[in-house]
Amino acid sequence: MKKKILILLLSLSFMACGELQQVINQLPQEGTGISNLEIAQGLREALNMGIEKQVSKLTMTDGFYKNDLVKILLPEELQKVDKTLRDVGLGSLADEGLKVLNRAAEDAVGEATPIFIDAVRNITFSDAKNILMGNDDAATQYLTNATHTALYDKFNPVIKNSFQKVGADEIWNNLITRYNGLPLTKKVNPDLTDYVTNQALDGVYTMIAVEEKEIRTKVASRTTDLLRKIFTLQD
Incomplete structure (x- = not known):
């Protein structure tokens, strides 16, 4: 403690207030008792809670389809397909085409959840404290990248x-065939697997971010001792 006081007194003789504050910030902080390893463990726990509480909702029927945050809409090149089919009285076919894209995502997330759990378990935070003190979705963004x-x-x-x-x-082959058979339409053949894969991944990350924000902003959402301990630092 004497050493710290001496450093501060000497600093006053040659530093402006802003420079002095930088020195203070660099001094070891006492009283937190929280290591970088504990912070990293807490961030992993928060991400796992996002999977358990939020991503699991996506695996249910209508988990994507009736969730406005993550509902998969048609890619731009297929929006004209949707409009054209509705204009000629095939709205029910268009609705079914949209629904099965979301059904595929719901089914796939259920099968792939262990992949996300492994990813969180193995993730290495390069600077856990900066992530902890970052934006409401900083850990989710790190996981995404x-x-x-x-x-x-x-x-x-x-x-x-x-x-x-x-x-x-089968549904999309029928839908595209019907559309391509209409007069004066430009034929389409999109890669829907690639599109839905990216949309489903975005949906998963979005829901993990929802839970991360809950933990960061609502003390009641910190349901373990570790979460309460580390997220107190960013309050």
Whole structure:
């Protein structure tokens, strides 16, 4: 303690107030008793809670389809397909086409949840304290940047399989065939597997971020001793 006081007194003789504050900030902080390892463990726990409490909702029927935060809409090149089919009285077919895209995502997330759990378990936070003190979705953004490419490669075949399981392939083949058969329309053949894979991943990260924000902003959402301990630092 004497050493710290001496440093501060010497600093007063040659530093402006802003520079003095920088010195203070760099001094060891006493009383927190929280290590960087504990912070990293707490961030992993928060992300796991996002999977358990929020991502699990996506696996239920209408988990994507009736959730405005993550509902998968048609890609831009297919919006004209949707409009044209509705204009010619095929609105029910268009609705079914949209629904099965979301059904495929719901099915795939259920199968792929262990992938996300493993990703969180193995994630290495390069600067856990900065993430803790960051934005309301800082840990989720870190997870996204660290895992998106690898998870896409694992998730894509799951989505492809889910398309077949929920009948999306057959429905969309019929839908596109009907559209391409209309006069004066430009034929389309989109890669829906790639599109839904990215949309499903975005939906998962979105829901994890929802839970992270809950934990950061609502003390009642910190349901373990570790969460209460580390997130007190950012209050």
